[in-house]
Amino acid sequence: MSSGTIGARFTVLYAVVFLLSGAGLLGLTFLLSGGRVSDVAPPPGLGSEQQLVLQLQAQLEQVHAQQQRQLLAGSLVALVVMAVVSLLVGRLLARRVLRPLRTITSATRRISAESLDRRLAVTGPADEVKGLADTIDELLERLEVSFVAQRRFVANASHELRTPLATMRASADVAAAKPGQAASTVALADRLRVQLDRVDHLLDGFLVLARAQHGGIADAAPVDLRDLVDVAVRELSAEMAAKELTVEVDVPAGTDTHGSPALLARLVGNLVDNAVRHNETGGWIGISAAAGEEVTLVVETGGPVFDQREVDRLAQPFERLGGERVGSSGLGLSIVAAVATAHGGRLGLLARPEGGLRVSIVLAAVKTPVPA
Secondary structure, eight states: OOTTSHHHHHHHHHHHHHHHHHHHHHHHHHHHTTOOOOOOOOOTTOOHHHHHHHHHHHHHHHHHHHHHHHHHHHHHHHHHHHHHHHHHHHHHHHHHHHHHHHHHHHHHHTOOTTOTTOOOOOOSSSSHHHHHHHHHHHHHHHHHHHHHHHHHHHHHHHHHTHHHHHHHHHHHHHHHHSTTOOHHHHHHHHHHHHHHHHHHHHHHHHHHHHHHHHOOOTTOEEEEHHHHHHHHHHHTHHHHHHTTOEEEEEOOTTOEEEEOHHHHHHHHHHHHHHHHHTOOTTOEEEEEEEESSEEEEEEEEOOSOOOHHHHHGGGSTTOOGGGOOTTOOSOHHHHHHHHHHHTTOEEEEEEOTTSSEEEEEEEEBOOOOOOO
16 A cells, blocks of 8 residues: 555554554553652661661552553553554554445446446445445436437437438539530539538548447457458558558458457558558558457558657547648547447557657457367
């Protein structure tokens, strides 16, 4: 137990109070005992019987004083021993008193945005600890309602906006296809289609993000990450060639995980797309994976040196390096983080000291049987 915890402070407080009480009790006992050391010589001129009585009284007082000194020394030793014992007893009592708080803290740490339906449900007498636990449960309930409403709104709004977008795209196509249209009208229709595609891509990202954050994975199955990487690299080969990127892929066999094939494909696709989109012309991309108790997928890129504090914010929606806006919805890595969290994994972002970015995904591994 470290000295900075409340348990240590309770232990020290208990020991100090016990030590002061023991010292006060010891001093009071010594004063009330009336112990005085008398060494009085008998006056001359007294009879032998009286002198003998006085000598006996002096010896009794000396014995009494010696007993008091022995009692005082023994009491001091007992006080020191009990001070040590009080530290141990205080530590045990502090642990027992703070045990409900540690239980509440541990349970609260296990509750995240994806498990807001869990509650502490502390039982026992209606004391301050149970009141605190009930207050936290009420807060979690309000947060759950707010998160569910937010995700439902995002999903419904993204879905409902697809119909007017499709109508606008069809109208632009019809207007541009009419014979005799002016060149400015055709150019305007082309620009409108590009913007509509960007909005459609943004809505698609919202839908995937809402689905990943909702926590339910109904289509879970074994997924080979090597196949997903091959598909993502093949789909983005034209963009890689346009930027003259050098791509090195080292994903061995057996890098299987368990989850939604659609969401994991989006995760890998976003990782590779982010590496291509935010790379420099003539740069490089390294994609590697390692399998063990967990599967780790790493995508590295070269480029300029980034600030780690800026990189840490990339997992949030609409965050971009350097505040760039062109060609990026700002949802790529936030979708990756949400999909990884929904599968019990985690996202790691590291600004490489020599320049560029290192993105890692850690997921649970699936042991595939080796054919005989």
